[in-house]
Amino acid sequence: MNPVARKSVWLQRAPSPTVEGRVFCVPHAGCGTSVFRNWPQERAGVEFLAVELPGRLTRFSDQMPKTFQDLAAEMIEGLAPYLDVPFAFFGHCWSALIAYEATVALERSDGPRPAALYVSSLMAPQDEVIGRLMTMNEAQLAEELGKTVRDMGSSPHPELVAIYADILRSDLDMSRHYIASDPGPLSCPISAFGWSDDSEVTPDQMTGWAECGETTLRVLPGEHNRIVDAPPELLDHLCSGLRAGR
Known part of the structure; x- marks a missing residue:
């Protein structure tokens, strides 16, 4: 294993040189790495690294790419x-x-090449992106962000909420113009996680991931944003998938 020499602008901290695997955790729309603040740094030899996207938190002045493909390439x-x-x-x-x-x-x-792909609470890339956020106005988006902050146990600051409502709107616009890459089935296994009480994206809406490669769809207990609580059963699946990929 090569030693990890420095921290990337894409990460909050320098990765450990002694772990057996790494999961790069990408924040959802309108959010920064704080959504993963309850996650452990490491579990069962696997490191969880929150990815800092352009245009938010420590990278507030960095330009966000226009497409998911360009963002993925830079990441x-x-x-x-x-x-x-x-x-x-x-x-x-x-x-x-x-x-x-x-x-x-x-x-x-x-x-x-990745050992696995982990996705949660979203339809497959070839399916139409739907959801109530797509039709919300600025005030409604701000209220939604405030709820997310409260779900994480903090009090929303009005000025910060307004700033991140603009970021959320831009993120949603990226979804509206998204055209999925068509690589054929991925060679790595896909684990798709749905949530039993998710009113945003139901597990039944996630079955299209099977067209993207060998997919296991798992339904875990909880609501749409339960990931902020670092559910142990989710973390266990993420770790076991990497160990199986060795």
Whole structure:
């Protein structure tokens, strides 16, 4: 294993050089890495690394790419030094498309390939993106973000909520113009996670992932944003998938 020498602008901290695997966790629309603040740094030898996207938090002045494919390409380049152990991308809702496009790009390249793809609460890339967020106005988006902040146990700051409502609107616009890459079935296994009480995207709406490759659809207990609580059963699946990929 190559030693990890420095921290990337895409990460909050320098990865550990001694782990057996890494899961790169991509924040969902309108959010930064704080959505993963309850997640452990490591579990069963697998490291969880929250990805810092352009245009938010420490990268507020960085330009967000216009397409998921361009964003995935930039992310891969920034994370390249840390793909030296079995790894996977985890994307929830909107960010499932980033995780998917990053996996597609790496499978098309001559470099390291992901051991798995992990997606949560989103339809497959070839299916039409739907959901109540797509029809919300600015005030409604701000209220939705405020709820997310409260779900994480914090009090929303009105000015920050307004800023991130603009980011959320831009993220949703990226979804509206999305045209999925068509690589044929992925060679790595796909784990798709639905949530039993999810009113945003039901597990039945996620069956299209089977067209993208060998897919296991798992329904876990909880609502749409339960991922902020670092559900142990989800973390166990993410770890076991990487160990199986060794």
